[in-house]
Amino acid sequence: MLVIEQVNIATTPRYNFPQSLEDLGLPQRFIELSLRSMRNVEGAYFQSYEVSPQESMLGASEEITPFFPHNQLPTVQSIPLKPLYSETKIAAIDVSSVRVGETATGMLFAVRGSVVWKEKSQYRFLRLGPFPFHITEENKREIYNLFRQYYFGTLDEVSAPSLIFMQTRMGNLLERWIQMAVCSASRDSIILWDGSLTAGMVDSPLSVVSQLLDVARRRSNTVLAFSKTTRLRLFGSRLTDLMERCQPPCLLEIDGHPVSLSGPVHFLGNIYVAKLAEGSCSFRLDIDRKVSREGGVEAVQRLLGNDLLPQSYPETLRLAHIFATFTANEVIGIQRFIAQKCGLRIVARPNIRRILFGPYGKGPEG
Numbered sequence: 001m002l003v004i005e006q007v008n009i010a011t012t013p014r015y016n017f018p019q020s021l022e023d024l025g026l027p028q029r030f031i032e033l034s035l036r037s038m039r040n041v042e043g044a045y046f047q048s049y050e051v052s053p054q055e056s057m058l059g060a061s062e063e064i065t066p067f068f069p070h071n072q073l074p075t076v077q078s079i080p081l082k083p084l085y086s087e088t089k090i091a092a093i094d095v096s097s098v099r100v101g102e103t104a105t106g107m108l109f110a111v112r113g114s115v116v117w118k119e120k121s122q123y124r125f126l127r128l129g130p131f132p133f134h135i136t137e138e139n140k141r142e143i144y145n146l147f148r149q150y151y152f153g154t155l156d157e158v159s160a161p162s163l164i165f166m167q168t169r170m171g172n173l174l175e176r177w178i179q180m181a182v183c184s185a186s187r188d189s190i191i192l193w194d195g196s197l198t199a200g201m202v203d204s205p206l207s208v209v210s211q212l213l214d215v216a217r218r219r220s221n222t223v224l225a226f227s228k229t230t231r232l233r234l235f236g237s238r239l240t241d242l243m244e245r246c247q248p249p250c251l252l253e254i255d256g257h258p259v260s261l262s263g264p265v266h267f268l269g270n271i272y273v274a275k276l277a278e279g280s281c282s283f284r285l286d287i288d289r290k291v292s293r294e295g296g297v298e299a300v301q302r303l304l305g306n307d308l309l310p311q312s313y314p315e316t317l318r319l320a321h322i323f324a325t326f327t328a329n330e331v332i333g334i335q336r337f338i339a340q341k342c343g344l345r346i347v348a349r350p351n352i353r354r355i356l357f358g359p360y361g362k363g364p365e366g
Contacts, residue, residue, distance in 0.1 A: 021336070029150050029329040030174070033143050034131040041342050049292055068185040070163060076242065079277070079297060081249040083305035090307045091117040091182055092192040092316035096324040097167045102304065102349075106136030109119040109167040110334055116316045116325035117189075118307055123316070125323050128178065130330070132338055135166045135363065147173050148203075151175035176212070182215040183223070190303050192317045192343075193225040197269030202342045206266050213268060213288050221290055222299040225269060226317060227284040230333050232271075243282040248275040249304055251285070270296065274312065276304060283309040 093115055100110040112129030135143065143159040147170070157222060161169050199209035216223050230238070243252055252273035259267055269286030270293075287296035308315035326334075339346050353361030 010240040035135045067315045076257045077252040077253045081301050085305040089119045089189040090247050090316045091179050092320040094194045094320035094324040095171050098326040108134050111171050114256045114320045116320040118316050151225040173209035186221050188220045191223050196227050197225045199266050222354050225286040231282040243275045276312045277309040279311045
């Protein structure tokens with residue numbers, strides 16, 4: 001919670017990233033935005049927010065489901081895999097955000113990112129944050145556009161989202177920045193993303209995500225994106241259920257799926273289903289479309305030979321999620337730190353469900 005004041009981080013020009021992950025630091029602008037947003041809350045009061053386990057684990061990105069036209073059903077092919085033990089660095093990125101309270105004028109939330117990498121049989125990690133923000137109707141446009149301008153390198157302003165979506169949008173922007181930093185600082189590595197290689201949404205423009213993947217390829221990196229859940233269905237079944245008859249480790253290649261949907265949404269990865277170890281779990285896996293089929297399969301085989309895969313999920317990505325996720329104790333600590341630092345008075349948040357329904361008042365507060 002004291003990272004903002006304890007760590008001396010120099011300003012990082014756009015895309016001028018360090019040459020090693022150990023030196024990775026957030027741009028000064030992001031820290032300044034966090035501090036600036038907290039100044040307008042001094043001396044006020046806020047209602048603390050009791051975080052639920054479900055909210056603390058929410059990812060920053062949301063899957064977009066490809067649509068399979070009935071007259072263009074894709075083909076499915078199983079690809080058996082063998083581990084390749086040539087030494088390869090594995091790097092994984094995840095970002096988490098959590099709502100910590102409300103004030104009379106806005107909302108308080110915190111965002112945090114993590115990078116985990118495995119090299120020479122050792123796991124190392126870097127946490128960036130947590131960074132608290134106080135977002136109001138008055139400052140949301142300024143803060144949102146300043147960070148977008150820094151990240152996208154454009155002076156164009158857009159309308160800021162509703163307050164309830166600002167937490168997710170800021171997390172998305174932070175995640176894209178870290179992904180670019182890791183792609184620029186790594187070479188000959190496998191880089192793991194949480195989510196899919198989908199572009200065209202507000203905070204994932206096609207040009208930006210394409211540039212991310214291009215930077216990775218130019219430095220001989222391969223991006224693999226794992227989705228923990230998927231709504232994708234094929235032949236009437238959920239896509240991951242098609243792996244039941246396959247012997248792991250293997251990939252199920254979905255050939256012939258559309259490259260784009262109607263509108264701006266594009267799928268920049270070839271879609272697979274991955275079952276990389278014994279167990280009941282399989283995952284949607286997107287591999288950069290501009291990497292050859294053989295190169296993509298080889299990258300997965302190098303992942304098999306260089307990382308642990310409990311329940312078919314890469315250990316580096318699992319650790320990145322754990323280091324990014326906020327625990328209930330951390331939320332309480334952030335609330336106390338904000339209260340003391342900004343001179344806030346904490347007011348208990350009434351539980352409307354319990355007031356109305358007593359012991360039957362189950363579920364999260366709206």
